[in-house]
Amino acid sequence: xxxxxxxxxxxxxCTSLIEPLNTRRKLPILAAKAFVDPSSHxxxxxxxxxxxxxxxxxxxxxxxxxxxAELISEPENLSKNKTASAASAIAEPSFDAKLKVLxxxxxxxxxxxxxxxxxxxxxxxxxxxxxxxxxDVSELPGVKGVEYQIRxxxxxxxxxxxxxxxxxxxRQVINDQIAEWEKAGIVEEGDAQWIHPIVLVRxxxxxxxxxxxxxxxxxxxxxx
Numbered sequence: 242x243x244x245x246x247x248x249x250x251x252x253x254x255c256t257s258l259i260e261p262l263n264t265r266r267k268l269p270i271l272a273a274k275a276f277v278d279p280s281s282h283x284x285x286x287x288x289x290x291x292x293x294x295x296x297x298x299x300x301x302x303x304x305x306x307x308x309x310a311e312l313i314s315e316p317e318n319l320s321k322n323k324t325a326s327a328a329s330a331i332a333e334p335s336f337d338a339k340l341k342v343l344x345x346x347x348x349x350x351x352x353x354x355x356x357x358x359x360x361x362x363x364x365x366x367x368x369x370x371x372x373x374x375x376x377d378v379s380e381l382p383g384v385k386g387v388e389y390q391i392r393x394x395x396x397x398x399x400x401x402x403x404x405x406x407x408x409x410x411x412r413q414v415i416n417d418q419i420a421e422w423e424k425a426g427i428v429e430e431g432d433a434q435w436i437h438p439i440v441l442v443r444x445x446x447x448x449x450x451x452x453x454x455x456x457x458x459x460x461x462x463x464x465x
Contacts, residue, residue: 245370248282248307258310259286262303269296272305285370289387293463336361339368346374379425397460399434407441411448415439418450 248254259275269292277284286305290296298304334342343350348367352360367374375381407415422428440451 245283245373246286246304248279248284250282252282252307253309254279254282256310257307259284259305259307262305269294270298270304276310277307280369281366283366283370285373291387291389334368336364339364342371343367346371346376348374378421378427381425381427391457392462393457394460394462400456401434401436402438402456405438405440411441414441414448415450 256276256278259272259277261272261274269290271289271291273287273289275287284307288298288304340350343364350360350364350367354360355363372380419428423430435457437452437454437456440453442449442451
């Protein structure tokens with residue numbers, strides 16, 4: 242999960258390296274190492290939840306360290322050529338163009354709610370981190386490089402439970418949702434030893450698919 246975090250106002254902005262924070266207290270979350278070049282004291286940090294339970298990050302909680310990065314310098318001519326090429330290829334979009342992109346993502350921003358300076362700064366900030374906000378599951382970056390092994394109690398045997406019966410209309414909802422997840426790379430076809438029934442939860446504007454893990458919850462070993 243990507244989240245927006247504040248950098249200490251005393252930190253001198255420069256090309257920096259974000260690394261996980263080493264603390265004596267064992268936390269269920271871990272900040273991913275990342276190379277950043279912040280233009281303000283706000284940056285995006287990739288957070289991985291290592292537990293099976295939701296975790297709310299308290300306000301002002303330190304989750305990572307940020308230190309200046311020592312880069313290996315390039316030959317001067319090559320660096321100048323790259324800078325000139327990048328400057329000519331990438332043009333800063335106009336304020337109206339940024340606002341249009343944010344509106345397409347569902348932001349409802351009114352200039353009457355802010356001072357002109359605040360409104361400009363808000364649009365610039367949201368546009369800079371626009372990739373953090375997604376409107377479709379295909380835009381989710383996912384978590385890579387992290388493997389989690391579920392430990393079971395000795396003697397636990399896999400169970401392959403039957404799926405619940407749903408009318409054709411709801412079965413189509415399930416098939417469409419699974420197809421969308423598969424296309425986005427969230428799920429893949431396999432031959433698992435454990436089979437969990439699908440549970441449909443009706444919400445205001447949609448029907449959400451959940452997995453019932455009741456047949457495995459009483460035999461796994463919690464590591465929290």
